[in-house]
Amino acid sequence: MNDDAKLFKHIFEAFCLKFNWGYFDGYKSEQIGRFGFGFTFILLSKYGNLKREDTFYAQKYFNAFPLLMDGIDPGYGTVTNYCESCYSVRTFERFMLHFALVEMPLERRYNISKFITKTVLFDSLIQILPHKESK
Structure with a gap:
């Protein structure tokens, strides 16, 4: 508890790897958002x-x-709209x-269009490195 970095790492890993993101909402799928969350990190690193x-990310x-x-x-509604909404709520509003x-922007969170940008903290915590092929 005295090491803030260790505490943050523990909480972050628990949220990403152990916690069921579906507990936050009424969406039926338990997998959407949490499954492949690292892919969203890659997307934000590249486009954020x-x-x-x-919806761009979804x-x-x-x-x-x-x-x-x-x-x-x-x-x-449609399956696509439902799944994209689930992904957006879980990934952006309830996690990141x-x-x-x-x-x-606060005024856009609960409207149809939600605009996302990554923060400086994102770049400080998440680094996407290119794959190095072994010889």
Whole structure:
């Protein structure tokens, strides 16, 4: 408890790897958002300097993990809109915003368009390094 960096690392790892992100909401899928969260880090590292809509990231996420949309019955609207909304709420509003990894204007959070940018803290904590091939 006396080492802030260790405490943060422990909380961050527990949230990312052990906690069920679905506990925060009423979405049916437990996998969306938490599964492949590292991919979202890659996306934000690459594209997060510019203000982009949450759907930009959601579309890339579901292009990478399309099977997460299988078996989803939203009850209203389209499967795509439902899954993108789930991803956005869990990933940006309930995870990265609370850890101060992204900025999202307050007045736009609960509207249809949500614009995301990464923070300086994101770049301080998350570094995406290119893969080095072994010889």
